[in-house]
Structure formats: structure tokens, C-alpha cells
Amino acid sequence: MSSEHAVRAVLVCLQFLIGILLANVDISSSGAEEGAAPDGEALYQQRCASCHEGSVTRAPDRNALRQLSEPRIGFQLTYGLMSQQARDLSKEQIGDLVRYLKGTAPTPPPELPDSSCHDDGPKLTDASLPRWNSWGVDLHQHRFQPADQARLAAEDVPRLKLKWAFGFPGDVRASAQPTVWGGALFVGSAGGKVYALDTATGCQRWMFDAGFGVRSAITIGEDARGLTAYFGDQRGNAYALDAETGKLRWTRRVDEHQAALITGAPTLADGVLYVPVSSLEEALAADPRYGCCSFRGLIAALDAMTGELKWRSYVSPPAQPQGINSIGVQQFGPAGGAI
Secondary structure: OOOOHHHHHHHHHHHHHHHHOOOOOOOOOOOOOOHHHHHHHHHHHHHHHHHHOOOOOOOHHHHHHHHHOOHHHHHHHHHHOOOOOOOOOHHHHHHHHHHHHOOOOOOOOOOOOOEEHHHHOOOOOOOOEEEEEOOOOOOOOOOOOHHHHHHOOOOHHHOOOOOOOOOOOOOOOOOOEEEEEEOEEEEEEEOOOEHHHHHHHOOEEEEEOOOOOOOHHHHHEEEOOEEEEEEEEOOOOEEEEEEOOEEEEEEEEEOOOOOOOOOOOOOOEOOOEEEEEEEHHHHHHHOOOHHHHHHHHEEEEEOOOOEHHHHHHEEOOOEEEEOOOOOOOOEEEEEOOOO
């Protein structure tokens, strides 16, 4: 296998893992028969086993997939990032595949304890409390924390001990960097939830459901409205939330391309939110039926108060027809340059 094909195989498997963690939707079992399991097994062997049976190290095996709910898997096969790969499957076939992956329903997990905070905690506006904002701390992305904010000397590091832990319900992976601001820790999850946790105890101040996975770090901004938390999701949407309550202020689809997603943290400067846009088109390109490739990396500038689009700047000109592939599908270029 060439290095290019190997990279594509890994991307396809990673896309499946990311996709099944993004959101929930109900998959109806109407019309499915008791004997549908063999069809689901055949579909799994044809479309999934090559990655999920050990040939790609980072792809979750069937036991890991079985821990996820039917709606989570089915959503992506029907409507989400895997819909391109499953576009020629019927609803019944998708249901068969999902039920095969689930196998015998596991024992329901115990009910989770209430993790809500029972008091307000420190004020987020308290400037004396440590802050680590967004990905790089400052507009220069220095990723350096001054001593008065870190409150931790080098000689203290060997003595650090676990104070608390927070588990993301239903998720099997965590990749978003936390943001710390005024006694609260803001973090997104693969399952599409954004949490504000108390830094002292780990209790949950609020939770917002974006519906799609959130990998970007949260960026906190302060203006006449108070504090706002900005972030992006893995369907190319940017959000602004009231950082005190988690209430939605606005949301904006930054780019309409089907493969667009946001993984980088937005940057806030002078009332403008700069949002980087990436994609998973490399994974879609593994399907020869897909007209690859047309995504162009871009930066979008949004009004921080309203979410209104000010401008977009792309890394390349619009894609143009570049020939036909071996099965007669039109191909395009230039493309790529994800940010």
C-alpha cells in the first residue's frame, strides 16, 4: 500500500470514530426482521472490518463501537459525516448494520450521580483568579503562563496529585483543550456537549448541547453584554454563549461545504471573531463516487456581537474541473489548505 493510500485509510477510520461521537438521532427498527443480523454482519465485513479489525491501530474495534448507542452510530450513517459512504444503503440496511455493531444490548450503566454545582462559586469576572484563554493564552499564541497566573513553581510539579476528574458521558475520546477563566473550566466534548466546570471541585455549572462534536478550545471575550464563550463545531458552525449561564447568544454556519469543520480555536480581536475552517474531505475522497475535491481552507471574520459574516478569505481560488476518474466521476482542483 502506498503512503498516500495508507494516510487515506487512517483518515477514513478516524472520520468514522469522530462521526459516531458527534450527535444523537433515532434509528427506527420498523420493517426490520429478527433474522436481519447476517445482512448487518455482511455489511460490516464489506465496509468496516478492514479498518476496525486491527489493520488500523487507531480505529476502534467492534467492542469499542458496541459501547456507543444505536442513535449515535446511525445518525452519522444517515445524516452525518459518514452519509457519503452509506448513501447507497437503505434505511433497513443501515439499521441492520447498526444492530449488528451493537450486538446483544449490554447491561445499562448505573445512573450517573448529579454533578451539578450547588452554589454559584467565584465570579467569572474576578481578575485575580488564574486564566488560560483559548488555545494560546494571548493573541500572539505564546502559550506561556506568567507566574502570577500559573501559581505553580517548577519544583512543585513532582508533588502534583489528582484533585478531581470529570467523565464525558457516552464518549470514548477527548481531544478539546480546556480554557480556564475566573474559577471555571470550559471544555467541549466529542459528543457535542460544552461544559463549564468549577475549577475547585469539578462540579458542573452548566452544559450546552451543540449537537456535533466540539474539538476547538473555547475563547472567552468580555464586552457590554458581559462574558461570552466562543467556539466551533465539527459541522462548520460557530457559536457564542453567555459564559455565565451557557445560554446561546448566536450561531452561524461559517462555510456550506459538506466536509467543513472547525477544529482550531476562534481568535477574538477588536470585536471581530476570526474563525479557522478545516475539513475532512480527504476521507470523502476515499470513495471513488465522490467528486473530489472542492474544499478550500479559509478564515471567516464574524461580528462578535451578532455573528454576522464580515468576510471570508480562502487559501486558493475556486476549484475547477480537472478530469474524470476511472468510474466516470468528475474531479476538481485545486483544493485543500485546511486551517
